[in-house]
Structures are given as C-alpha cells and as structure tokens.
Amino acid sequence: MDDVIATLKILIIGEAGVGKSSLLLRFTDDQFDPEQSATIGVDFKIKTVNVEGNRVKLAIWDTAGQERFRTLTPSYYRGAQGVILVYDTSKRTSFDKLENWLTELRTYCTKRDVIKMLVGNKIDKDQREVDTLTGTNFARRYQMLFTECSAKTCDHVQDAFDELVHKIIQTPGLWDTEKSNSGLKIGERDGEAKASSCYGGCSLI
Template structure:
C-alpha cells in the first residue's frame, strides 16, 4: 500500500499492526478516481478486527509473500473471510503475490494463478521494492470495479 500511495519502500518496515488507512486518487481513462484503502493486519491476533472493514468494499486485494509458503497457505482463511463478510455481491477480488524480486521463491506463479482461479479472483505478481506490478494491480482492480458497477 505504501509503495502505491506514497511511492515509498522501507525494507525495515514492520508488518501492519491493526489497520492502516490511506486515501489517494488516480486518473483512470480520463476520470479522477478516489480510493480509500484499508490495510488490515494479517497476523492471527488481529483477525477479529478485519471483518468489519469488508462491508461496502468494492474491491479486495489479498497479498501473500512468494518467499513464504505459510503466507500462501493462510490465504484460504482470508478468502473465506472475504467471501463471508463482503456485502457487495459484485465486489472484485484480487490476489497479489509480493516480493517477486527476492530469491528463494516458495510459491510458484502457477500455484498463485490456480488459487486465484479457484476463488474467481484477479491475479498479479508484484514487488513493492522494485515497484514492478504495483501500479498495474491497482489499475486492473479499478478497471474491473468500474466495469461491474456499470452492469
């Protein structure tokens, strides 16, 4: 989120504790789009906080670390939670495999793609460090949200 909103990357930045919130805007097809982005903590001890943030969401991005098999395996819980608590039936889901710049990948692109297909989610791989795929992920999500809101 920080790479997208503030164009910053801090390798020493700790994982989100609780919830972080940012507002930004961007131009999409000549239109200014305002985004309210909630970054919810992925740790077990914060799981009771997250369901309330899904209400009214038009898009949800679930991020895992491609160098951590356990972060990928936790996605089943997160997708189930998203599908349970999201209140908009046409909300767009996206799966992002992060840290593709790092060696020692534990989750293949194919595994990520299969998981995304199983949950009817968009899929992209990215690197917050190098910026690769970050802007594209948000642009694709916004494009699909706008498409489904016009139906």
C-alpha cells in the first residue's frame, strides 16, 4: 500500500432512492443488491485504483438523500476532491432537484476546483423520464462531467469513476497541494546585487 500516490475523497450526493449506494456497491464490490437499505447519515467505502500506473486510493463517501439528513452531511463536503451527483433517469423529480444539490455543493465544498460529475442512473429501466440530451446539456451548463449508467446492469459504472479520478489527477493543485510549493516568488531579486560584488543592479556607476 506504500506506493499509493494519493488518497482522494469523493462524495456521492443526490435525491433519496436514485441509487447512490448501489452505484458505490457496484463500483467497489461489483455487486448489486436489490434490497440495498436506505443509507442513514453517511457511509463510506474504500477502493484502490490504478491511474496511469499509479495507485490511487479512493475514499468514497456515500450520503443519505433524505432532506432531514442533509443537516449532517455538509461537513463531509470538506476536502472532497470529487463529487458525483446522481439522479434517476426514470424519475424526473430527481433530476429537477439537481439545482438544489448544486447550491449545496457550492456552499459547502472547500476546494474551489472540485471536480463534479453528473451521473444519470437506472438506464436499465424502460420508463425514461430524463433523456440523455437533457442530462448532457445540464452537465455542460454547470461544467460537470457527464455519464449515464446502470448500477444494476453494470453499464458505465466503472467508466464514470475512472473518468472522475483521471480528471482529479490531471487537475494541478487539487490533490497535491501539500507537495507542490506552487507560485512564483515575487519580490526583490536581492541576490543578484550581492553576487556580482559590485554596486549591484541599482548602482549608479
């Protein structure tokens, strides 16, 4: 485990019953549980993935979608590098509530350039209420990555997480803030004067 280059914190949010926990279960354990119980508060899972030959540990926090639980969750937005925003493609209401979730995201996320991904879940269901184009447009408007998937049939679940992790890794300063001492130092170049053993840059003659 020593070769893990980074631990990323990813948060899954969205209305109750859109399949957040199922999505997570599919990704981490490649399972689907039709009897997945409703999450209480927050839950989390860990998975280590390979990104361009580097091992990256993902701590994925799954949250409860119920309104009443939302008072608990803001704290878990802290320090998240990626957020997966899930809606149910067979339930228009779950899509309509996305704006609220985005507001919450803006309010509580501490990292400004957090990577957001919109995921339309349950595409296996015949009854579609949100078509792909609507989802794409919405994601574009709010600068989010976008995919549709099904936790039940396993379609695109892996891709969604992969894309998100890639994007996080490619964003400088998002996950490596401690290591990189970023920023040019602006100031007097006073070293120059001393080194040249003369009056220095400012000297008159």
